Amino acid sequence: MLSVFATNMLTAMGLALGIDYSLFVLARYREERLHGRERPDAIAAVGATASRAVLFSGIAFTLAMVGMCWCRARSCAASPPPRFWWRSSRSRRL
Secondary structure, three states, rough: OOOOOHHHHHHHHHHHHHHHHHHHHHHHHHHHHHOOOOOOHHHHHHOOOHHHHHHHHHHHHHHHHHHHHHHHOOEEEOOOOOOOHHHOHHHHHH
């Protein structure tokens, strides 16, 4: 289970990245329109460049957050860290 701090942090980061990425795509679209491209051509150019960058960046962010939650990072978990196979209770007894 994630702590309240981690939940709020993930929500804020998701909103910030979503707004940032949408502004990036919109700025790229406007740039294409200023260069004289028609609307469908500008949308295609943005989809081929900025949208691909946003997609891969968003995937990287998602994987990083999932990895952090999966590993139960101490700063984000409300529960104690997991016991790993190399730190089993059996190996401590030896």
